[in-house]
Amino acid sequence: MEPCTLLCRHYVRFRKLAQFATSTRRRRIGRVLHSPLLFPFQKWHHVVHSVANKTFRSFIENYTVRPFSKMSGSIELANPHLETMCSDFLYHLNINVENSQEPTEIKNKFGDVKVICCGGTVSRMRQLALYLRKVLDDPETGEPVDLCSGGHRYAMFKVGPVLTVSHGVGSSTFSVVLHELLKLVKYAGCEDPVFLRIGTCGGVGVPPGTVVVTKNAFNGFLRNEHEIAILGKRVVRPAQFPDSVIKDVIAYGSKEDDGFKTISGNTMGTDCFYEGQGRLDGAICEYTEADKMEFLKKCFDLGIVNIEMEASMFASVTQKIGVKAGDVCVTIVNRLNGDQVEITMEKKHEFEQRPFLVVGRYIKNLLQKC
Ligand SMILES: O=P(O)(O)O[C@@H]1C[C@H](O)[C@@H](CO)O1
Numbered sequence: 001m002e003p004c005t006l007l008c009r010h011y012v013r014f015r016k017l018a019q020f021a022t023s024t025r026r027r028r029i030g031r032v033l034h035s036p037l038l039f040p041f042q043k044w045h046h047v048v049h050s051v052a053n054k055t056f057r058s059f060i061e062n063y064t065v066r067p068f069s070k071m072s073g074s075i076e077l078a079n080p081h082l083e084t085m086c087s088d089f090l091y092h093l094n095i096n097v098e099n100s101q102e103p104t105e106i107k108n109k110f111g112d113v114k115v116i117c118c119g120g121t122v123s124r125m126r127q128l129a130l131y132l133r134k135v136l137d138d139p140e141t142g143e144p145v146d147l148c149s150g151g152h153r154y155a156m157f158k159v160g161p162v163l164t165v166s167h168g169v170g171s172s173t174f175s176v177v178l179h180e181l182l183k184l185v186k187y188a189g190c191e192d193p194v195f196l197r198i199g200t201c202g203g204v205g206v207p208p209g210t211v212v213v214t215k216n217a218f219n220g221f222l223r224n225e226h227e228i229a230i231l232g233k234r235v236v237r238p239a240q241f242p243d244s245v246i247k248d249v250i251a252y253g254s255k256e257d258d259g260f261k262t263i264s265g266n267t268m269g270t271d272c273f274y275e276g277q278g279r280l281d282g283a284i285c286e287y288t289e290a291d292k293m294e295f296l297k298k299c300f301d302l303g304i305v306n307i308e309m310e311a312s313m314f315a316s317v318t319q320k321i322g323v324k325a326g327d328v329c330v331t332i333v334n335r336l337n338g339d340q341v342e343i344t345m346e347k348k349h350e351f352e353q354r355p356f357l358v359v360g361r362y363i364k365n366l367l368q369k370c
């Protein structure tokens with residue numbers, strides 16, 4: 001058993017003990033009876049509390065980031081509190097999970113999942129499900145069923161061992177469904193699942209229609225990290241995708257006769273489509289065109305070839321948990337030439353099929369190896 005799992009188990013035990021020791025009923029009895037017998041017990045609960053806190057802190061310190069080399073087998077979530085819950089309602093997915101040792105409905109339904117593909121829109125994820133049916137020779141012919149329609153937030157389709165899930169626009173909506181998907185695959189007992197984002201993006205010096213596989217994910221401050229406010233404090237985490245996934249996806253990238261290029265490079269994930277990406281066409285803009293070009297030049301110098309709104313959060317959350325992940329996006333505008341997305345919806349639709357092709361080949365090969 002990994003040291004962090006051990007620490008986590010101990011923390012949960014200590015916490016239960018501490019809760020028992022501090023229960024109101026016992027304190028009230030102690031006060032009423034003034035029993036000298038209870039005195040050592042009351043002293044003891046402080047010790048239990050401090051050990052529980054120390055254990056928890058050491059869990060957090062030990063569990064900073066799971067090394068890529070350990071990314072295989074079952075998932076270890078980075079939250080000891082989950083072990084104390086007897087059920088978990090994945091609210092936005094509208095899926096309730098009962099904590100039982102027996103094979104549950106969730107294991108029967110999702111235990112075979114090997115790949116989780118996420119992307120902004122419901123229609124793209126539905127199309128991807130239809131596309132994967134062909135690639136994976138899935139005999140299913142009916143309309144793909146949305147498995148979380150009751151949540152009214154996201155859509156989730158299943159094709160054999162692959163889930164395709166919509167995540168909305170940006171990190172904030174994606175992070176919500178990502179937390180719930182990570183818990184879902186954990187509870188379902190999935191082995192070594194791979195998370196992929198299949199999206200659209202703006203290119204930096206790259207022609208529209210190019211497929212980019214992200215190397216390092218930068219945030220809007222041009223740092224290779226993700227920052228988030230937690231308990232009123234700024235928490236910064238690394239944001240890298242594992243080389244093995246990048247290499248494997250690139251290996252199934254476009255061939256000469258596919259008619260487009262697949263490249264790997266750094267991606268900037270911003271919290272805003274307009275000002276955050278240095279556009280001049282938002283409702284607010286307080287910089288000049290020269291400032292914008294200087295910023296894009298800085299991006300280019302950092303090896304950033306595309307800009308979207310999820311990469312740094314996606315890389316950091318998956319890296320923290322230690323699950324394999326990759327970001328595969330098609331460029332729909334070259335930001336060195338302008339800000340407006342001017343391609344037709346038909347062209348955009350055509351471009352969106354390109355990551356399908358690359359990811360479809362990667363998934364087929366991955367499943368054959370399993
Ligand atoms: O997966 P999609 O195409 O939604 O990704 C990009 C990044 C933002 O979510 C959105 C902005 O238009 O498109």
Ligand SMILES: O=c1cc[nH]c(=O)[nH]1
Nearest residue numbers: 200201202307308309
């Ligand atoms: O420029 C673009 C295009 C798509 N998505 C983005 O976030 N930015």
